[in-house]
Amino acid sequence: MAEKAKGGLEAESKGLIVLSVILAIICIIWVLPMVAVVINSFKLNTFVKTETFALPTAESFAGWDNFIKGVTLGNYNFWLATWYSAFITIASSALILLFTSMAAWYIARVDSIFCKVVYFLCIFSMVVPFQMVMFTLSRTATQLHLDTPWTIPIIYLGFGAGLAIFMFVGFVKSIPLEIEEAAAIDGCSPVRTFFNVDVPMLRPTMISVGILEIMWVWNDYLLPYLVLDVEKYRTIPIFIQYLKGSYGTVDLGATMALILLAIIPVIVFYLCAQKYIIEGVAAGAVKG
Amino acid sequence: MAEVVLEHIEKIYPNTEPKKKKKPKKGQPAEPEKKSNLKITDEGVVAVEDFNLKVADREFVVLVGPSGCGKSTTLRMVAGLESITRGTLTIDGVEMNDVAPKDRDIAMVFQNYALYPHMTVRDNLAFPLKLRKVDPAEINKKVEEAAQILGITQFLDRKPKALSGGQRQRVAIGRAIVREPKVLLMDEPLSNLDAKLRNQMRAEIIKLRQRINTTFMYVTHDQTEAMTLGDRIVIMKDGIVQQIGTPQDVYDHPANIFVSGFIGVPQMNYFNADLKKDGDTYSVLVEGVTIELPEDKQQRLRENGVEAQPITLGARPEHVSIYDGKGDQSHMLSGVVDVSEMMGSEVHLHLNVDGQDVIVIVPTTDVNFTFEKGALDVGKTVKFTFSGAVVHLFSKETEENLEYKNQEQHTFDL
Ligand SMILES: Nc1ncnc2c1ncn2[C@@H]1O[C@H](COP(=O)(O)OP(=O)(O)OP(=O)(O)O)[C@@H](O)[C@H]1O
Ligand SMILES: [Mg+2]
Numbered sequence: 001m002a003e004k005a006k007g008g009l010e011a012e013s014k015g016l017i018v019l020s021v022i023l024a025i026i027c028i029i030w031v032l033p034m035v036a037v038v039i040n041s042f043k044l045n046t047f048v049k050t051e052t053f054a055l056p057t058a059e060s061f062a063g064w065d066n067f068i069k070g071v072t073l074g075n076y077n078f079w080l081a082t083w084y085s086a087f088i089t090i091a092s093s094a095l096i097l098l099f100t101s102m103a104a105w106y107i108a109r110v111d112s113i114f115c116k117v118v119y120f121l122c123i124f125s126m127v128v129p130f131q132m133v134m135f136t137l138s139r140t141a142t143q144l145h146l147d148t149p150w151t152i153p154i155i156y157l158g159f160g161a162g163l164a165i166f167m168f169v170g171f172v173k174s175i176p177l178e179i180e181e182a183a184a185i186d187g188c189s190p191v192r193t194f195f196n197v198d199v200p201m202l203r204p205t206m207i208s209v210g211i212l213e214i215m216w217v218w219n220d221y222l223l224p225y226l227v228l229d230v231e232k233y234r235t236i237p238i239f240i241q242y243l244k245g246s247y248g249t250v251d252l253g254a255t256m257a258l259i260l261l262a263i264i265p266v267i268v269f270y271l272c273a274q275k276y277i278i279e280g281v282a283a284g285a286v287k288g
Numbered sequence: 289m290a291e292v293v294l295e296h297i298e299k300i301y302p303n304t305e306p307k308k309k310k311k312p313k314k315g316q317p318a319e320p321e322k323k324s325n326l327k328i329t330d331e332g333v334v335a336v337e338d339f340n341l342k343v344a345d346r347e348f349v350v351l352v353g354p355s356g357c358g359k360s361t362t363l364r365m366v367a368g369l370e371s372i373t374r375g376t377l378t379i380d381g382v383e384m385n386d387v388a389p390k391d392r393d394i395a396m397v398f399q400n401y402a403l404y405p406h407m408t409v410r411d412n413l414a415f416p417l418k419l420r421k422v423d424p425a426e427i428n429k430k431v432e433e434a435a436q437i438l439g440i441t442q443f444l445d446r447k448p449k450a451l452s453g454g455q456r457q458r459v460a461i462g463r464a465i466v467r468e469p470k471v472l473l474m475d476e477p478l479s480n481l482d483a484k485l486r487n488q489m490r491a492e493i494i495k496l497r498q499r500i501n502t503t504f505m506y507v508t509h510d511q512t513e514a515m516t517l518g519d520r521i522v523i524m525k526d527g528i529v530q531q532i533g534t535p536q537d538v539y540d541h542p543a544n545i546f547v548s549g550f551i552g553v554p555q556m557n558y559f560n561a562d563l564k565k566d567g568d569t570y571s572v573l574v575e576g577v578t579i580e581l582p583e584d585k586q587q588r589l590r591e592n593g594v595e596a597q598p599i600t601l602g603a604r605p606e607h608v609s610i611y612d613g614k615g616d617q618s619h620m621l622s623g624v625v626d627v628s629e630m631m632g633s634e635v636h637l638h639l640n641v642d643g644q645d646v647i648v649i650v651p652t653t654d655v656n657f658t659f660e661k662g663a664l665d666v667g668k669t670v671k672f673t674f675s676g677a678v679v680h681l682f683s684k685e686t687e688e689n690l691e692y693k694n695q696e697q698h699t700f701d702l
Contacts, residue, residue: 176400176402178398178399178400178402179402179403179404179405181367181369181389181396181398181402182396182398182402182403182404182463183404184368184369184388184389184390185367185368185369185389185390185394185395185396186390186395186415186416186419186463187390187416187419187420188390188419189390192419197404200404200406200407201405201406203406
C-alpha cells in the first residue's frame with residue numbers, strides 16, 4: 001500500500017515536472033516577440049534584420065537614438081497621437097463602464113421581454129467578428145460624423161457593450177435584491193440606489209471590465225484606421241504604421257522603440273490595477 | 289401615533305409565466321404544510337386575500353403561518369415594496385397605496401440582514417439619516433444612541449463581513465430604529481440565527497420594544513416567536529387570515545383546526561368523536577367514553593344552535609392527564625406507549641390509541657415519583673383522560689370551532 005502511494009506520488013511529481021517544462025516552453029514562445037521588441041529597440045536599424053535575436057553589442061547598440069528618431073521623425077506629431085490615443089481610450093472606457101453598468105442593472109432587475117431581447121443582442125454581438133461589419137461601419141461612421149477622436153468613443157461603446165453587459169449582468173444578479181429594497185426604504189431613489197449602493201459593490205467587476213476595455217482600445221489599430229481621417233487624426237498604432245511612409249523605407253529600430261513606448265503604459269497600468277482586482281474579488285465574495 | 293390600517297387588502301401576482309418556485313430558504317426544515325393551495329383566478333395567483341387589520345399605535349402585531357402563506361407579501365405591501373392589487377392601506381389616516389417606500393416613514397429588517405457591505409457599521413446606521421439630510425452632529429448622536437441600545441458600539445468601525453450573524457442582525461435592527469420610524473417591519477429577522485442566539489435576540493427585541501415608541505409588524509413562521517413577542521397574532525394560511533387575536537386568545541379559543549394545530553408545541557391531539565345533545569345538555573362521546581362539558585361551553589354551543597353531530601375533538605398534550613392509579617378510572621381512554629421523549633423537565637409520551645398518535649406531556653418529577661417504576665415504559669398500556677373544560681370541538685365538515693362559529697369575528701378586525 002505504502003509503496004503504491006509512494007509510486008503514485010512519484011508519478012505525480014513526474015507529471016508536474018513534464019507540465020512545468022511544457023508551460024515554460026509555451027511561456028518562452030509567448031514572450032519571445034516582446035523580448036525581440038525590447039532588444040531591437042536598442043539596436044541600429046541595419047542590425048535588426050540580420051541579428052534579430054542577438055543582444056545589442058558595442059557595434060549594434062543604438063542607445064536612445066531609436067526612441068528619439070521614432071518620436072521626432074515622421075510627418076505627424078507623436079505627442080498629438082498620444083493625446084488622441086489617451087483621450088479615446090479613457091473616454092471610451094468611461095462611457096462603456098457608465099452606460100453598460102446601468103444597462104446591465106436594468107436588464108438584471110427588470111424582468112421583461114424587452115430586456116431579454118436586449119440582453120441576447122448583446123451576447124450575440126460578442127460572437128459577430130469585427131471583420132464582418134467593418135466596411136459598413138466605416139461608411140456609417142462617416143455619414144453620422146462619428147469619424148473624429150471626440151466621437152469615436154461612441155463606436156467603441158457599441159463594440160464594447162456586449163462583453164461588458166454580459167459581465168455586469170452576471171454580477172448584478174448576485175447582489176441580493178433586499179439590499180436595494182433596504183436602500184429604497186432608507187430613502188434612495190432608484191438612481192441613487194444605483195450609484196450609492198450598487199456601484200460600490202460592482203467595483204471589482206468595474207475594474208476587471210475597465211482593464212479589458214482600456215487594453216483593447218489602447219491597442220486597437222483597425223477600428224480607428226477605418227473610421228478616422230488618418231491625415232488629420234492618428235492614434236499611436238496608426239502613427240507607428242505610418243512611420244515607414246515618411247522615410248520610404250521601414251526603420252525597424254525606430255518602429256520597435258515606438259512599440260515599446262506604446263505598450264509600457266498598458267503594462268504599468270495592468271500591474272497597478274491587478275492589486276485591485278484581487279482585493280475587489282475578495283471583498284465581493286462576502287455578501288452583506 | 290402610528291396606526292396602520294389594512295382594509296380589504298389583496299395581492300394578486302399576474303401569472304404571465306408558469307408559477308416560479310421561490311428558492312428554498314436554508315436552515316429551515318421542510319414544513320409538512322409546505323404545499324400551498326393558493327387560489328388562482330383569471331388575474332393570476334392570489335397570494336393575499338381580503339386582509340383586514342387595524343394595528344394600533346405602538347402595538348406589536350405578529351403575522352405567522354406556514355411557508356408560502358403570504359406573510360411576507362403582506363408585510364412588503366405595507367412597506368411599499370410590492371404593489372397593492374386591491375384594498376386600502378393607511379398609516380395614521382393617510383392613504384399609502386401609491387406612496388413610495390421612502391415616504392411612508394417605515395423601516396424594515398430583512399431576514400438576510402441586507403446591510404451595505406461596502407460601508408462600515410457606523411455608515412450603515414447613518415445612511416438613512418444622511419439621505420434625509422439630518423445634521424451631522426445629530427446623526428452622530430443618534431447613531432451612538434442606537435449602537436448603545438443594541439450593544440454594538442465596539443463594532444461601529446467594522447465592515448459587516450467582519451461581524452457574526454447575531455451582530456449583523458443587531459446592526460440591521462439599528463439601521464431600522466435609528467431614524468425612529470412610525471412603523472417597524474420585520475420579516476423573519478431571527479430565522480438565520482442558531483437556536484440559542486434566536487432566544488437571546490427574541491428577548492432583546494422584547495426589551496427594545498419597551499425602549500422605543502414604534503408600531504411593530506413582525507413576520508415569522510415560528511409559533512413560539514409569535515406567542516412570546518406579539519400583542520396580537522395574525523395567523524394565515526394560503527393567503528387567507530385564519531384568526532386574529534392575542535396569544536392567550538388564539539391558544540384558548542382557536543378558530544379552526546388549522547389554528548389549533550399551528551399554535552402550541554407539541555401539536556394538539558385530535559380524536560374522532562360525537563357531539564351528543566340531550567335536551568339542552570351537550571356531551572361528547574369519544575372512544576366509548578363520555579366527557580361532560582362545563583356550563584360556559586354548553587352556553588356557547590346553545591347560542592350557536594349547534595346540533596348533535598360527528599366532530600373532531602382537540603385536546604392539547606399539556607391538558608391530557610395520565611391515570612396515576614388513584615381514584616375513578618371508568619372515564620378513561622387507553623393507549624400503548626410508543627415513544628417516550630425525555631425533554632429535561634418533562635417527558636413527551638407518544639401513545640398509540642387505535643392507530644392514532646396521541647402526545648401527552650408528563651412532568652419528569654411525576655414520571656420518577658408519582659407513577660410506579662416502569663409504568664410509563666415503551667409498550668405499556670396507560671389510561672388517560674382530559675377535562676371537558678379544556679377540549680376543543682371542531683366541526684367535521686367545516687373544521688371550524690363550534691363554540692366560535694362566526695368566522696368573521698376572528699378574522700375581521702376593523
Ligand atoms: N412574483 C411572484 N409571482 C407569483 N407568485 C408569487 C410571487 N412572489 C410570491 N409568490 C407566491 O405568493 C405566495 C406568498 O408568498 P410569501 O413570500 O408572502 O410567503 P411567506 O408566507 O412569506 O412564506 P415564507 O415563510 O416561505 O417566507 C407564495 O405561495 C409564493 O409562491
Ligand atoms: Mg417570507
